[in-house]
Amino acid sequence: MTALRSMIGAAAVAGVLCAPTVSMAQSYPDVVRTSAYVSVRDGTRLAVNIYRPAKGDVAETARLPVIFSFSPYRARYVEKDGKVVELALGDRLALRSLIRAGYVVATADIRGKGASFGHRRGFQDRTEARDGYDLVEWLAKQPFATGKVGMIGCSYLGGTTFQTATTAPPSLKAVFVGASDLDKYAFVRRGGIPAQFNTRPDEPAEVDLASVPVDADADGAMLKAAVAQHAANTPMAGLWYGMPHRDSVSSFTGNAFWEEVGVYNYLDAIRKSGVATYFWSNWQDEPTAQSVLSAANLPGAKFLAGPGSHCVPPPGFDFAGEVTRYFDHYLKGAANGIDKAPRATYWLEGLDGKGGYVRSALLPGEGAKPLSWYPGAGRSGTARSANDGVLTATANGAGADSFAVNYTLPDPEYFAFWAQPMDDKGLSYTSAPLGKPLKLVGFPIARLTVSADRSDANVFVYLDQVDNAGKAEVVAFGRLALSHRKEGKAPYQTLGLPYHSGLGADVAPVRPGEKVRLNIDMTPISRIVPKGARLRLTVTGADPRQRNLKDIRQDPAPVITVHWGKQSGGASRLDLPVMK
Template identity: 75%
Template sequence: MRAVGWIGVLAAVTAAVPGPAKDYADVQRTSLYVPVRDDTKLAVNIYRPASDGKVEEKRLPVIFVFTPYRARFKDKDGAIREVALEDGLALRSLISAGYVVAVADIRGKGASFGARRGFQDRTEAKDGHDLVEWLASQSFSTGKVGMIGCSYLGGTTFHTATTAPPALKAVFVGASDLDKYAFVRRGGITAQFNTRPDEPLSDDLASVPVDGDADGQQLKSAVAQHAQNTPMAALWYGMPYRDSVSAFTGNRFWEEVGVYNYLDAIQRAGIATYFWSNWHDEPTAQSILSAANLKGSKFLAGPGSHCVPPPGFDFTGEVVRYFDHYLKGADNGIEKEPRATYWVEGLDGKGGYARSDALPGANVTPMQWFLNGGRSGTARSVNDGTLGAKPDRAGADKFTVRYDLPGADYFAFWAKPMDDKGLSYTSAPLDKPLKLIGYPVVNLRVSADKPDADVFVYLDQVAADGEAEVVAFGRLALAHRKTGKAPYHVMGLPWHSGRKADVAPLPVGQQANLAIDLTPVSRIVPAGARLRVTIAGADPRQRNLKEIQQTPAPVFTVERGSAGGSWVKLPVAN
């Protein structure tokens, strides 16, 4: 099916499908501790729809959210914040539409007891399983449960699904990963995600105690156990290889938390899956692969940043319709609609949503552009290399890694242009628009004066007035350059195993090819704009940059021109 503009499709869908009923203006909340299989007590808050102060007595389906960020807590001003009463995940609207919403704190966080062994590990997944089945057995429940979440909450949703609780019928997974090693240590390099310091115990002490804990003593006892939590950044930094054994967990933890190992369980159970992320968010690359590896999955991508409800799209309506179909049996046609809905920047000159049965990155034609020399064909500055459809004369460019980088935001979910920190290669202005949907892939022919160093690649769109924005980026350590066959479908992208036996320093001065897949793009680059590839050796979003920088800084040589040089393949869509 050819992707079409969202506006026309939206009109047709709206005319055919009535919007979700919003019959319940009130909410009744209760909270309690629920023991899981090892008797650890987890704090669960339950929100039941009500009208005119009276709770709905008939059985309703349940939406479950499993969070490390406190289900219910007092903010710095003393106001009570409740995840279920906000609508970033459509939870308040789901209550209004006739769902019970349950939000639980994971073990080791919030008001729950226990200590966190790992990060989205099998213990946590089994906890999710037990709570799903407990919720399904309650008198307010029809026995059908759905889950929704984004970021960590998307991960708890995805991992719980891998345990295939019989009552779990549908999940809506936002900004999570299929392969945690390939995400957290992409290309062998840890960067922004998942490496921040853990929250202090005082944050958990700000949780509101469950109803039966009037004096807060159980909350204090629970939080005291959180002091034994495994530190997250140290966990990730301590496992450089895919098959590393963690000093904290005593096993090959990357394998334990790789969802791709458990996809058959989700498929056999018949759990419906919907994946969501946004284009200015690094997990989108993993969300597309998650959808590609689960038959029948739906996919949504908006233009925003991390876990922001997609602007210009009825996100709440989509979530409610999805669960209405799979938990209430509503014949609303959502399962028959195109598989993918995604924002295309520049569509119709501004931007809009397209719908397609093909995921972004499928059914595209790679367009190869070569990294060439400067327009003079002689020695050049770092900013005047060119991109062209044909390679020019063979040559080489050198750059020294720059560590004098601008400070990054604490949550810098997206990269900024780095053209003044390395080598840049820029195309001529486009003579006609270029539609890019999918993953750009860069091949660099390089050598270095150090046996291991990091390479960062950025694809920029440069407007006619010179304003630039990063539209895709990737990273790879020299020692992690070896590619292999992935244990899941990678849509033709290079896959770096990261296993210890495959990681090897590059002898000084020896050339090697680096295959680097960039984050996916979805845009129409307008006529007159240019595309630019920048190569650098460090990124300001690396939280441990001071610890890993080398002195003296590495010097890279990039081979360009000729068919055996360096190039980028762009995913061109019709």
């Protein structure tokens, strides 16, 4: 259990609360599992696993609510050492705790993956969403079920949860969506630049063949037949790389596929269905921006953010208790007050010098006031190409700094969910040590006037916090191609952030040397920067997390120029989201 601070809007801390908990008594210490193939509307058979709460080997006979999780990563599989791994029996998504708390938990492999038959036309497409609908309704009608179903997932599983909600199954009453996206184009090809998410190679058949066959498939013959159909899957990286614009028509699906998988197009269906929504991500995870926007677009949605990385249960927080309390209210009718709790719960780094959770009626970014800092000349007072530029409270003089894009970058982890400092790979501008703490909650925006020596270039920005000893950590980052600079009216609520349409007609090259304005929204931040620390803005032209970096590198490298000080079109600046 951890202490939580209560914040009403932008008001100061109002008090200390106990972390939300529920009784985790071992009412159902055991589990009875069964598995089978279930046919969806087009006849495709999907592998479904059912976990019923039990005492010993006797399952609960009373009807119970069902929690469903829909996975592309094999819901049951055998590791090389022979150990069987089961999604439902781990607590990363609180599934084991939910079984103990009196829920039937169901997991399933999406079509074209694991032990399921069929092939993937796309990824989180309408076929997959309708599969989710069919399985929700099938589960609701089983003799062990009350008819009420909830869904939970994170990353791709968060996407299957969110996409299923867009089909509005009548029996789906609540969803808990982790690290998923509202606008897949703006996430996967953010600023027109694809990065690591969704662009990895596809797994070989051996991976799916390690799935545990369903109960009726004693010799594994059906598993082998199912996996053979997976050979027709659309390649993930090929699909995403092949659609450079929001309205690009995919050669694999034959339609404007970004629009098909953009959840924002189906928000009205979610609103009308009345399904309860809870969005979760962590601050050191790129999808968090999309989670904030998802909550902003669904009235009544809850939001949770911890200090960890991708899909890690928030450290120091009773995550399983929060999940159980949420579903207890919406699936069991428990009057536990979660519906009346403040909308947002999130980690505030540096609270009381260390960090802690706060409760707020506002989502991160709501109520923040921009504080503008301006990049300028370095210690020599002249244009330069080193990392000795400064950030100041006013725009002074006028000048420019240039750098050649550096493609010699460190090899990242296979899943490098967070950026590392890049101050030696481009230009950097650093503030003086802070004279007092600075509370930042929301989205930093880098508003830069830039030019390049060719018709297009990629621009990456990073916000670092640098301590007294010079140790730096990236606290926010963003990216935008020069050709994708045009902004337009967003089809959903953006909390005032710039919206780059990405439409083919709006994507335009620049003239070499032409100054253009880039408004780059960065990943959200929640921290109190301590007195004496410095903030640093870094600008580069490449990032090690670009999986296609070897394919797109240019020789000679592009030269990018940042124009600072008093410029036509406005001074380059960094807008920081300051909260009182």
